[in-house]
Amino acid sequence: MRAAVLKAHGGPERLAVESKEVPAPRAGHLLVRVAAAGLNFHDVIERRSGYPGRPAPPTGTGLEGAGEVIAVGPGVTEAKVGDQVAWAAVESSHAQYVEVPVADAIPVPGWLGAVDAAAVAAQGLTAHYLAFSLRSFAAGDTALVWAAAGGVGRLLTQFLAARGVRVIAATSSEVKAAVAREAGAERSVRYEDVPDAVRESTGGAGVDVVFDGIGAPTFDVSLGSVRRRGLLVVYGRAGGQVPPVDLFRLSGAGSVQLVRPRFIDFVATREELLFRSDELFAAIRSKDVTVRVEAVFSLEDIADAHRLLESRAAIGKVVILPWPDEE
Known part of the structure; x- marks a missing residue:
């Protein structure tokens, strides 16, 4: 063979x-x-x-x-x-x-x-556990999905949108932004515009959850995008491994919960x-x-x-x- x-x-x-x-x-x-x-x-x-x-x-x-x-x-x-x-x-x-x-x-x-x-x-299985097994969602909750036109990101956006979650999709091009909107994202923005989009879409409160499959380049923006007592999910490292995190950064960001899930555990x-x-x-x-x-x-x-x-x-x-x- x-x-x-x-x-x-x-x-x-x-x-x-x-x-x-x-x-x-x-x-x-x-x-x-x-x-x-x-x-x-x-x-x-x-x-x-x-x-x-x-x-x-x-x-x-x-x-x-x-x-x-x-x-x-x-x-x-x-x-x-x-x-x-x-x-x-x-x-x-x-x-x-x-x-x-x-x-x-x-x-x-x-x-x-x-x-x-x-x-x-x-x-698909990754998108499923991200959408269904890390927190309970209610219609109207907000989520930021990085690389929302990518393999996991697009499927995850569809799962979330089907549950009534308002998805802010972060993408690297206008073509990908259109794909994310077709997948059900309420708003699709370029990476550099994420902080403004989150602030405008949530009245400055931040999103309920961030799904970050990129890692090191986006981690700081992701942490700054989560509401008080919200959840930051770092599920991938396409852009590089996130360096060790000082736990006081999580409390300073509003008692944010941080999870790095692994496929095999789900x-x-x-x-x-x-x-x-x-x-x-x-x-x-x-x-x-x-x-x-x-x-x-x-x-x-x-x-x-x-x-x-x-x-x-x-x-x-x-x-x-x-x-x-x-x-």
């Missing part, structure tokens, strides 16, 4: 596609023929420098995908050959075949195609994973949430896919197709 490999940390040129042995499914695992795999900014960060504690290259790439079960390992009773499944956190998913733990396999409804399933597996059990995926698929079917695929690349062109995502020009999802004849 063909699989993407990160040879060393650095630019997209450090990626290669090599021939590998097709794995045999171990006990409790499925062997899946990958129909589509998602590309996330997590993959860009991993390629550039990796995360603390992660294995050094050479390593496989990708965590997210969808496809058809072609074999099951010993002891598997929850899935069978021919099932369509997706997954959000399985190593080396940028490949033609992936061994998926059955505990991580998400049943895909028949009406949802593999490309769309791969496009929302990680980001799909910690099989039941929770299925609950979130069921709700995500229901929201897609009802059109409360829509899937937007920006570009599709063959596996052999994965370096170009990284370049597009890294350029921040992509608005929707970037998807990898491992089989060229299915492009």
Whole structure:
């Protein structure tokens, strides 16, 4: 089979596609023929420098995908050959075949195609826990969403808007601002205009919650945008890791609560994973949430896919197709 490999940390040129042995499914695992795999900014960060504690290259790439079960390992009773499944956190998913733990396999409804399933597996579940599991919202509450036209940001904006939350969307261009408004944002502004927009939209009180997936470059503005006893959620580091925070800054900002959630802690059990995926698929079917695929690349062109995502020009999802004849 063909699989993407990160040879060393650095630019997209450090990626290669090599021939590998097709794995045999171990006990409790499925062997899946990958129909589509998602590309996330997590993959860009991993390629550039990796995360603390992660294995050094050479390593496989990708965590997210969808496809058809072609074999099951010993002891598997929850899935069978021919099932369509997706997954959000399985190593080396940028490949033609992936061994998926059955505990991580998400049943895909028949009406949802593999490309769309791969496009929302990680980001859709992330948007779900951000919108539903960190605080209780009431219609009329206010939220600031950074990068609101991005993968998670756009889905999160749709979830929040469907709940009646007034979303102030922060975007980097007018094109992306329009996308955020289409997703349900009440107001969409450029990054540099966020402080004024928050002040004007809330009468100077600040928003109930800020969702910040950028990190270091936006943290100070995010903290200054939260109302007294509000919540600041830093869920990503696309712009760099937030330095250590003096806790007195939180009290000085009005007893603000700060949380840095982790995806795996919100799909910690099989039941929770299925609950979130069921709700995500229901929201897609009802059109409360829509899937937007920006570009599709063959596996052999994965370096170009990284370049597009890294350029921040992509608005929707970037998807990898491992089989060229299915492009």
